[in-house]
Amino acid sequence: MDYSKFFNTELEKLKKEGLYRNFREIDRPIKKFPKADEIQGEEERDVEVWCSNDYLNMSQHPEVVNETVKTLLEIGSGSGGTRNISGTSSYHTALERKLAAVHNKENALIFASAYTANQSTLWTLGKKIKNLEIFSDELNHASLIQGIKNSSANCHIFQHNDVDHLEQLLRNTDQDHPKLIVFESLYSMEGIRSPILKIVELAKKYNAMTYLDEVHSVGLYGDKGKGIAVEMKVDQKIDIINGTLAKAYGQMGGYIAANNEIIDYIRSFAPGFIFTTSICPSIAAGASKAIDIVSLADQLRIKIHENASTIRQLLESIAIPYIDTNSHIISVLINDPFLCKKVSEKLIDDHGIYAQPIFYPTVPKGLERLRITVTPKHRKDHIEKMIKSLDKVWSDLSLPRKNSTKIYIKN
Ligand SMILES: Cc1ncc(COP(=O)(O)O)c(C=O)c1O
Structure with missing residues (x-):
């Protein structure tokens, strides 16, 4: 068996389907969060983290x-x-x-x-x-x-x-x-x-x-x-x-x-x-x-849910399709792996907003999305900047606004 051919063919296939994963190097200095440093070789630049599961910032x-x-x-x-x-x-x-x-x-x-x-x-x-x-x-x-x-x-x-x-x-x-x-x-x-x-x-x-x-x-x-x-x-x-x-x-x-x-x-x-x-x-x-x-952190719990609710309201106001729940997780639906990656790349490259694309096998094919997570440390100005950036990227890529795309909600 040509092992090398096997691995490369499989990886090429993944890339063609838009399912290849790219990692961004993000360092999160305690003093800056939700701002963080993106490391690109010798370079370092400010980004804002919008996809961490460190929901209550306990790691810091x-x-x-x-x-x-x-x-x-x-x-x-x-x-x-x-x-x-x-x-x-x-x-x-x-x-x-x-x-x-x-x-x-x-x-x-x-x-x-x-x-x-x-x-x-x-x-x-x-x-x-x-x-x-x-x-x-x-x-x-x-x-x-x-x-x-x-x-x-x-x-x-x-x-x-x-x-x-x-x-x-x-x-x-x-x-x-x-x-x-x-x-x-x-x-x-x-x-x-x-x-x-x-x-x-x-x-x-x-x-x-x-x-x-x-x-x-x-x-x-x-x-x-x-x-x-x-x-x-x-x-x-x-x-x-x-x-x-x-x-x-x-x-x-x-x-x-x-x-x-x-x-x-x-x-x-x-x-x-x-x-x-x-x-x-x-x-x-x-x-x-x-x-x-x-x-004992009721205040942090209240804050994260308030922040999530603010984000949902703002997404609603710009008609960006998302799964409407009352949880702290906000899924913005894109439903295409290539576009999903593109949105994520433009968000970080053009606006310093870091939200990784989510695609198969994490979610079923055709249901690609950005999974936005907020923390109690995200302030109103952070939220507004993220929404503004998303709105701009959505327009730049001529993505469909709400009611004109398939939305996957089962309950
Ligand atoms: C629903 C669910 N269960 C289990 C896990 C695994 O958790 P851990 O990161 O501790 O391995 C995850 C990870 O994200 C998850 O989403």
Whole structure:
């Protein structure tokens, strides 16, 4: 086999479809945010960040940074091994206790990322529970899909947020088989919530377990930022909650929270937990501090939602198509990979506005978009500049305004 030809042909194909990814180098000095430095070789220039998942700026919060540095200086940088072999510190266990409390669960388990937590937990359940039937929302995150697929468990994909379809699939499945419904509380690329109450009802009716990805809602919704399951008072009806330390908490790492026996089971059987080095103690310490701060940060939560609402109003005023939700995520629809890239490039090159294009496989083909994320640190003048820039780019590229393009909203 000509390996080199294979790789190059595949990459060329990707480029022709407009699906090749280009990374921009963005350094975010603490003092400047939401302004940041774009590095281009020897050159450096100011840009404004409009696509960060560090939703509440916890990665730069002075107390979080101090806690991280303090622990780093005391303990050193690495954790020393897997959790089983010298990689469990008091920082890890304290963080797990804190995460369990966030979700009103008995216990929690940290992974290297939420991706690994999803993939490895679902793989383990799908592989080990005989005849497990998994029901998965069609827009579930890649990490959920990978875990389910790799497990080779029988998987039924229900249409996005369509509880009638879910029930139809549940009804038509062997009632004696164990079942697991896998979904997200807030879909990250739409900002649309799932019908969590109804799904939980169906789970009870058909005796299914529930697995909920709360990656984009933890820190931002519910009392003390405990997430949407707590906000909707169904946390006790969800068997496993997945979350990340990397978005509203601004660090890195992921976790699941559940009852003692599920956590003990996953801890004992999930390869993605067992066979990898644990997160650095300094990161665990920083994450614990971020959780404390976020739990008291109602003002930050109010501000991010106010900012998102202002952006939606301004987008409305210039008739730019977006998915209308009341979440903190704003998806501006372009529905073409080449144009999507073009908009993103013109925004940063002509206006210093950094918003990466989102295309397949992150979203389905034909539903390309800019996913705009705002933080409490974005001021009114930042928002107005971003909107003005987007308006100009939209006109420069003669893109269709609202009501003249297909808008993908299912609920
Ligand atoms: C819905 C969802 N789940 C899981 C993840 C993985 O999170 P992490 O970055 O911690 O691996 C992401 C990442 O963006 C996500 O959007």
